[in-house]
Amino acid sequence: MTKITFLNLGNQPLANNYLTKKNINRKEKKYQLNVCLDKKTYLVSIKKTFPSKTMFNNKYPYRSSMSKTMTQSFKRLASDIKKKFKPNIILEIGSNDGAFIKNFKKNKTIGIEPCGNIEKITKKLNYNTFSEYWSKKLAKKILKKFGKIDLIYSANTISHIKDLKEVFTAIDIVLSDEGVLIIEDPSLLECLKKNTYDQFYNEHIYVFSTIALENILKIHNLEIFKIEKLDIHGGSNRYFIKKSINKRRINNSVSINKKNENNFGLKKINTYRKFANRVKLSKLTLNKILNKIKKNNQKIIGYGATAKSTTILNYCNIDVKKIEYFLDTTKDKQNKFTPGTKIPILKYNNLIDENVKYIFLGAWNFKKEIFKKEKSFIKRGGKFITHTPFPRIL
Ligand code: TMP
Numbered sequence: 001m002t003k004i005t006f007l008n009l010g011n012q013p014l015a016n017n018y019l020t021k022k023n024i025n026r027k028e029k030k031y032q033l034n035v036c037l038d039k040k041t042y043l044v045s046i047k048k049t050f051p052s053k054t055m056f057n058n059k060y061p062y063r064s065s066m067s068k069t070m071t072q073s074f075k076r077l078a079s080d081i082k083k084k085f086k087p088n089i090i091l092e093i094g095s096n097d098g099a100f101i102k103n104f105k106k107n108k109t110i111g112i113e114p115c116g117n118i119e120k121i122t123k124k125l126n127y128n129t130f131s132e133y134w135s136k137k138l139a140k141k142i143l144k145k146f147g148k149i150d151l152i153y154s155a156n157t158i159s160h161i162k163d164l165k166e167v168f169t170a171i172d173i174v175l176s177d178e179g180v181l182i183i184e185d186p187s188l189l190e191c192l193k194k195n196t197y198d199q200f201y202n203e204h205i206y207v208f209s210t211i212a213l214e215n216i217l218k219i220h221n222l223e224i225f226k227i228e229k230l231d232i233h234g235g236s237n238r239y240f241i242k243k244s245i246n247k248r249r250i251n252n253s254v255s256i257n258k259k260n261e262n263n264f265g266l267k268k269i270n271t272y273r274k275f276a277n278r279v280k281l282s283k284l285t286l287n288k289i290l291n292k293i294k295k296n297n298q299k300i301i302g303y304g305a306t307a308k309s310t311t312i313l314n315y316c317n318i319d320v321k322k323i324e325y326f327l328d329t330t331k332d333k334q335n336k337f338t339p340g341t342k343i344p345i346l347k348y349n350n351l352i353d354e355n356v357k358y359i360f361l362g363a364w365n366f367k368k369e370i371f372k373k374e375k376s377f378i379k380r381g382g383k384f385i386t387h388t389p390f391p392r393i394l
Pocket residue numbers: 066067068303304305306307308327328329330333348363365366369370373
């Protein structure tokens with residue numbers, strides 16, 4: 001066995017499996033959330049995985065365009081892509097509700113989105129979208145219909161797909177020799193630095209480091225030629241990748257990134273064991289903070305019922321006794337309950353109850369955006385609680 005388990009986040013439900021009034025008392029599917037390191041490739045992954053169909057189906061609640069941070073980031077990237085790469089056609093793997101492809105002309109994009117309820121949104125607007133999982137078979141179909149693709153983009157999707165061999169072989173089929181593949185996903189280095197253990201849940205099969213990704217890409221004759229660091233999702237990397245045969249210059253950012261990861265110890269198991277200890281401490285401290293507030297009879301609510309917060313709530317045993325309800329802007333989550341911990345999720349309608357003094361930041365990755373929006377809550381003395389980089393009241 002080349003894999004070493006270094007973190008156990010306990011018994012967890014499926015992160016996006018929000019409960020309804022009807023099924024709240026039904027037994028939920030649960031699993032042990034263990035996180036491991038592959039000694040050969042340094043790839044960090046969760047141990048138990050579920051079939052894609054269980055997670056990404058016609059009831060998927062996540063909508064990219066719910067966040068201004070995301071839509072603005074996509075807009076900036078689209079403008080950069082047009083200027084720098086001038087692609088004829090762009091293919092997006094995991095196009096969700098079109099937040100990225102909407103920045104391009106309809107006849108210049110192809111979207112792949114297996115969740116039918118979400119793909120419907122772009123289909124209705126006449127975008128070329130396929131409600132299918134990314135695979136060699138689909139890549140061949142696209143090649144036949146559209147020819148070689150000179151730009152492939154995928155944000156927060158590749159880390160959700162278990163079979164990386166299938167993913168990159170399929171990419172190799174359609175990507176032109178001069179083509180560019182851009183993928184962005186949360187950075188392992190940032191996750192370890194910020195103790196954001198909630199990056200691990202059933203959908204996030206991998207949290208990539210540059211070191212690990214490079215090892216995987218090598219097998220498929222693909223090569224990272226530039227890396228951009230992003231604030232998105234608590235710190236992500238945007239990797240610009242080319243075919244090895246393509247002579248494009250390799251930017252310094254690649255070696256700098258790898259050096260930073262090496263210096264932090266991403267090749268040493270001890271680094272991961274230390275992280276696991278910090279996670280245990282994080283659970284204790286967060287509970288101490290919440291218990292103290294509750295002792296003073298203060299109301300705590302949650303902001304953003306994220307998939308990530310499913311990991312926190314279940315790992316830290318936080319239920320309605322501590323957090324009364326969550327507010328969320330996503331329609332498909334409203335009037336439902338958080339998986340495992342059964343905390344009600346209410347519709348966010350620009351108003352926070354006057355009696356609320358403390359808000360647990362479930363969507364901590366959108367902290368800037370939320371703080372801007374909630375100026376009046378902050379002005380009246382309202383406080384946010386976060387778990388990253390360590391649990392505290394902000
Ligand atoms: P994510 O962290 O998985 O991207 O999910 C973010 C969730 O937070 C999503 O359900 C929408 C919600 N949200 C709010 O309710 N209000 C906000 O202002 C923002 C930015 C997100």
